[in-house]
Amino acid sequence: SDPPLTELGVTEPNGQEQQDISVSTANGESAAAARAQQGEQEQFTPPLTDLQATSDEVSGDTPDSSLDxxxxxxxxxxxxxxxxxxxxxxxIGTANAGDRHELEGKAPFDIVLGHAAMATVTYQGEEVALGSRTRNRIARLSVGP
Structure with missing residues (x-):
């Protein structure tokens, strides 16, 4: 059978009694009570994830007007x-059907399209004609002033 429990501690298998030690804070609270009370006061702030937007992304700041x-x-x-x-x-990369990229930088833009018939380029709100700049399905063009 298991050794009996005592009020002050636990009786070890060797027959010796282990004392239950209670730690008190300066005002007489037990350490466990102080930790519990402190835990109630602390607020948990979860870490940011990649899926959460930063305030700049959410604010809808207007793009830099000096960029094309x-x-x-x-x-x-x-x-x-x-x-x-x-x-x-x-x-730079391979775009797929349905992809849309809005880019900002300093014009003129040097563009290479590996299968130009699959792309539409719009500069400052106007569509750029690719037909005359396409050879063997590849368009090489400079767009902008």
Missing amino acids: RIQLSFTGLCYTSVIDATGTTLY
């Missing part, structure tokens, strides 16, 4: 590269 805008939309698979006048690569 270009939009690309796709109806099919199309390798795409867009580099602005400063040499910054704004987009």
